[in-house]
């Protein structure tokens with residue numbers, strides 16, 4: 001997506017739609033599954049009703065009974081899912097006021113949500129050239145009288161593993177599986193690569209936790225009509241849904257696969273980060289929110305946080321059963337393909353090639369990315385020659401340079417692919433002595449699981 005100047009449109013839409021309302025949410029447990037609906041409104045004729053459905057086929061009856069007997073908690077989680085769902089609809093007009101009608105929020109909660117909306121939408125504001133500040137961009141007014149309170153839950157030590165279809169979550173799945181943990185893959189809106197990765201890991205439809213999330217088609221119509229659009233913090237949205245999954249499955253741990261590299265800003269020197277809701281800042285903030293306002297019984301953490309992309313790529317290169325099915329490309333996610341033109345395809349080629357080999361990596365992706373002259377600009381963005389990193393889930397500039405340097409060391413000059421021929425490295429941006437067994441200490445991985453990472457790196 002190209003950067004555009006939508007500042008006038010932004011001012012016009014804020015005037016035309018001064019109030020966004022979170023009007024209602026519902027959660028209903030039926031013999032088929034759990035239905036949720038959220039009602040948002042922008043003004044007459046602009047009501048959105050996004051929904052979500054969780055089939056019961058993969059739920060233990062006892063866990064479901066337990067969840068049904070915790071209506072306060074069930075409602076609290078659903079209400080909070082609505083709080084994150086609303087941002088996708090709010091962004092269409094960026095109304096200056098959000099009225100929250102279904103429940104009361106304390107002033108700390110209001111501040112928490114404002115911070116998430118502001119940082120999570122950093123890319124959206126930047127790409128649309130909207131000059132906003134963290135205080136005045138929106139006022140959140142809680143109008144509900146009921147207040148949900150944090151509530152203890154008694155769940156099993158099982159671990160839910162959300163799968164994205166790419167290499168990272170497969171590494172989590174496999175290491176926890178090899179460590180004999182009781183795990184269940186979790187997939188939101190299952191598609192080719194997410195399902196194939198679970199199958200390659202030995203899971204069948206009956207033991208995959210699925211969430212079907214449906215965007216209200218009115219939003220897509222408004223996009224066509226030229227309302228504001230752009231990036232939303234997908235991982236933050238997923239985080240709230242995983243709490244519902246934990247309650248319904250009875251599995252208290254939720255192991256994400258967000259690596260330390262996600263902490264790096266996309267626009268250097270700012271807080272604008274495409275991966276904000278995959279950062280450690282978000283993970284810590286979410287854990288606090290969950291414990292203070294929902295339940296201390298859930299344990300949301302990123303299993304791969306102590307690792308960087310090079311370490312993950314090294315482990316993944318040994319997990320051959322996934323090499324044909326994984327797809328890290330977001331652009332091709334609907335067609336289960338590698339688009340072969342995006343930053344994520346090029347980044348995956350760069351990070352895997354030192355471990356799996358340049359030719360084999362090109363065969364895995366079905367695209368010889370490192371020999372594609374059209375990828376030169378993206379290459380410059382990834383290795384830090386250009387001003388900004390691409391707005392995609394890619395590793396740090398240092399990691400990219402390290403991977404490129406490794407390839408330079410592994411190959412004679414005449415064997416190098418096109419993009420590496422003119423690459424000489426950026427002085428000071430690589431560390432020739434990467435310590436592959438070092439773990440980043442900033443993480444929330446339970447001590448018992450940390451050993452699995454240490455073993456994998458040896």
Ligand SMILES: CC(=O)N[C@H]1[C@@H](OP(=O)(O)OP(=O)(O)OC[C@H]2O[C@@H](n3ccc(=O)[nH]c3=O)[C@H](O)[C@@H]2O)O[C@H](CO)[C@@H](O)[C@@H]1O[C@H](C)C(=O)N[C@@H](C)C(=O)N[C@@H](CCC(=O)O)C(=O)O
Pocket residue numbers: 088089188189213215219220223229230231232233234235236237274275276277278330331333392393
């Ligand atoms: C855009 C998005 O988040 N897509 C994810 C979504 O796909 P879905 O089929 O439901 O919608 P799209 O066809 O992609 O979008 C159509 C329009 O709908 C609006 N929209 C969509 C989702 C949403 O949450 N909010 C929205 O407003 C928007 O106007 C769009 O124009 O769900 C899928 C799984 O359920 C995800 O796989 C889709 O994710 C895309 C592959 C994707 O590229 N997502 C990016 C947001 C992304 O960068 N994801 C990062 C996470 C970054 C983060 O901060 O968390 C990642 O993949 O790691």
Ligand SMILES: Nc1ncnc2c1ncn2[C@@H]1O[C@H](COP(=O)(O)OP(=O)(O)OP(=O)(O)O)[C@@H](O)[C@H]1O
Pocket residue numbers: 161162163164165166167168169170186187188189194235238255256257258278327328329393
């Ligand atoms: N549709 C989804 N269902 C469940 N979890 C998801 C989904 N999409 C992403 N995730 C979770 O969000 C994390 C971040 O997504 P991301 O696409 O960066 O990782 P990935 O697909 O595991 O690997 P890669 O970085 O190679 O794409 C994933 O590791 C996974 O835990």
